[in-house]
Amino acid sequence: MEKFIIVGGNPLSGSVEISGAKNAVLPILSAAILSTDISVIKNVPRLKDVYVMKELLELLGCKVEWLGSTMKVDSSKMNYVEVPDDLIRRMRASSLVMGPLLARFGRAKISYPGGCAIGCRPIDLHLKGFKKMGVEINEKFGFVEAKVHSGYLKGSDICLDFPSVGATENLMMAASLAVGETIISNAAKEPEIVDLQNFLNSMGAKIQGAGTDIIRITGVSSLHSVEHSIIADRIEAGTFMIAAALTKGNVKLENVQSEYFEAINAKLRDIGVIILEENNGIRVIGTDNVRPVDIKTIPYPGFPTDMQPQFMSLLSIATGTSIISESIFENRFMHVPELIRMGADIKVEGRAAIIKGVKHLNGANVSATDLRAGAALILAGLVAKNETIVDSIYHIDRGYENIDLKLRKLGANIERVSRN
Ligand SMILES: CC(=O)N[C@H]1[C@@H](OP(=O)(O)OP(=O)(O)OC[C@H]2O[C@@H](n3ccc(=O)[nH]c3=O)[C@H](O)[C@@H]2O)O[C@H](CO)[C@@H](O)[C@@H]1O
Numbered sequence: 001m002e003k004f005i006i007v008g009g010n011p012l013s014g015s016v017e018i019s020g021a022k023n024a025v026l027p028i029l030s031a032a033i034l035s036t037d038i039s040v041i042k043n044v045p046r047l048k049d050v051y052v053m054k055e056l057l058e059l060l061g062c063k064v065e066w067l068g069s070t071m072k073v074d075s076s077k078m079n080y081v082e083v084p085d086d087l088i089r090r091m092r093a094s095s096l097v098m099g100p101l102l103a104r105f106g107r108a109k110i111s112y113p114g115g116c117a118i119g120c121r122p123i124d125l126h127l128k129g130f131k132k133m134g135v136e137i138n139e140k141f142g143f144v145e146a147k148v149h150s151g152y153l154k155g156s157d158i159c160l161d162f163p164s165v166g167a168t169e170n171l172m173m174a175a176s177l178a179v180g181e182t183i184i185s186n187a188a189k190e191p192e193i194v195d196l197q198n199f200l201n202s203m204g205a206k207i208q209g210a211g212t213d214i215i216r217i218t219g220v221s222s223l224h225s226v227e228h229s230i231i232a233d234r235i236e237a238g239t240f241m242i243a244a245a246l247t248k249g250n251v252k253l254e255n256v257q258s259e260y261f262e263a264i265n266a267k268l269r270d271i272g273v274i275i276l277e278e279n280n281g282i283r284v285i286g287t288d289n290v291r292p293v294d295i296k297t298i299p300y301p302g303f304p305t306d307m308q309p310q311f312m313s314l315l316s317i318a319t320g321t322s323i324i325s326e327s328i329f330e331n332r333f334m335h336v337p338e339l340i341r342m343g344a345d346i347k348v349e350g351r352a353a354i355i356k357g358v359k360h361l362n363g364a365n366v367s368a369t370d371l372r373a374g375a376a377l378i379l380a381g382l383v384a385k386n387e388t389i390v391d392s393i394y395h396i397d398r399g400y401e402n403i404d405l406k407l408r409k410l411g412a413n414i415e416r417v418s419r420n
C-alpha cells in the first residue's frame with residue numbers, strides 16, 4: 001500500500017502546470033461512444049479514473065490509444081452494452097456511458113452504482129430523464145437494464161428536480177442522437193458541461209445553452225470524428241492555490257481559466273490571500289494572517305463541494321472561527337476526524353462544521369477516506385509540525401495527476417513510499 005510522507009514547513013514557490021479536468025475528461029470519453037469514428041482528445045490527465053474509463057471503453061469494444069497526453073478512441077467497432085459491477089464500484093462516473101449506449105445501441109445494462117464514501121449518490125434523476133425519452137427501465141438484482149422502447153430515443157422536455165451534473169451530462173449525450181428536440185431545464189451549469197457541449201458540437205451535435213440552466217439539444221442522425229482539448233482542472237487549481245496560501249508561498253498556476261473558479265478566488269481573497277492575474281495563469285501569494293470565513297457548498301457557480309475539505313485545512317489555522325455547511329453530499333466530513341488527529345479544533349453539527357482556528361497543526365498518521373479528503377490531509381501536512389503520513393492514497397490518485405511530483409517541484413517535502 002502506498003503512502004505519502006510529508007514534512008511540513010516549506011513555503012511553496014515556483015510554477016505548476018494544471019492538468020486537464022477529471023470531471024470534463026470522464027464524460028467526454030463516454031461521449032466518444034456516440035461516434036462511429038475516431039475521437040482525438042488532448043490534454044488528458046494520467047489519473048486512476050481515466051485508466052478505469054479506458055478499461056471500460058475497451059471492454060465495450062473501443063480501440064483506445066494513449067500517447068503522452070493525447071487519447072485516441074476508435075468506437076467504430078463497438079459491440080457491447082454491459083458495464084460490470086467491478087467497474088462501477090471503482091468509479092461512479094462509469095454510469096455516464098449509459099446515455100451514449102442508449103443513443104447508439106438502444107440498450108444498456110449497468111450495475112447499480114450504490115452509495116460511496118461521501119453519500120448515497122443515487123441515479124434516479126438520470127433514469128427519470130431516460131424514461132421521458134422513451135426508455136424502459138428495469139431495476140433488479142443490483143442492475144439497471146435499460147431499453148429504448150420504440151426503437152429510437154425521443155426528444156423531450158426534462159426538468160431536473162436538482163441540477164445534477166451527471167444527470168445533465170448523461171441526458172445531453174443521449175439527446176444528441178434522439179429524434180426531435182430535448183430541453184433540459186434546471187440543468188447543472190458547471191464548466192465541464194460547457195466542455196462536453198463543445199466536444200459534442202464539434203462532433204456534429206446541435207446543442208446550445210450549456211453553462212445556463214436551460215440546455216436545448218436538437219437530435220442528429222449521426223456524429224463524426226472530432227479533435228478536442230480538455231479544459232484545465234479547476235479543483236486541482238484550487239487545491240494548489242490552497243497549498244500556496246497555507247505555506248505562505250508564492251506560486252504561479254499555469255494553463256488555467258480563472259473565470260471558472262470565481263467562487264474559490266472570492267473566498268481566498270476574503271481569507272486574505274493575494275491572487276493576481278498573469279499571462280496564461282494566476283499567481284497566488286499566501287498571507288501571515290488567515291482570516292476566518294463561512295462557506296456553503298452549492299451547485300456551480302456557487303462554492304464547489306469538491307473544494308470543501310481543502311478549505312477546511314486552511315481554515316483550521318485561521319485567526320478565528322469559521323463555519324462550513326455542506327449541502328451537496330450528506331457524508332462529506334470524513335476528513336474532520338483526521339484533521340482533529342492533527343490538532344485541528346472542529347465540531348460537526350448536522351451538515352455544518354464549526355472550525356476554531358488553532359496556532360498550528362501537528363503531523364500525525366492519517367487516512368485518505370476519499371479523494372478530496374485525501375487532498376485536504378496532504379495540504380494540512382504541508383504546514384504541520386513534524387511528519388505526517390497519509391495512507392490510502394489510491395483515492396488521491398483518482399483525481400490528481402502526479403500531485404507529489406508537482407508539490408516537490410514547488411519545494412514541498414513529500415515522498416511517496418510503499419510500506420505496510
Ligand atoms: C465525475 C464528476 O463530474 N463528478 C462530480 C459530479 O458528481 P455527480 O455527477 O455524481 O454529482 P451530482 O451533481 O449528480 O450530485 C449532486 C447531488 O445530487 C444527488 N443526486 C444526483 C443524481 C441523481 O440522480 N439523484 C440524486 O439524488 C447526489 O446524491 C448528490 O447529493 O458533480 C459533483 C457535484 O458537483 C462533484 O462533487 C463530482 O466531483
Ligand SMILES: C=C(OP(=O)(O)O)C(=O)O
Nearest residue numbers: 092093118306371372399
Ligand atoms: C466526488 C468527486 O468525484 P466523483 O464524482 O468522480 O466521485 C470529486 O471529484 O471530488
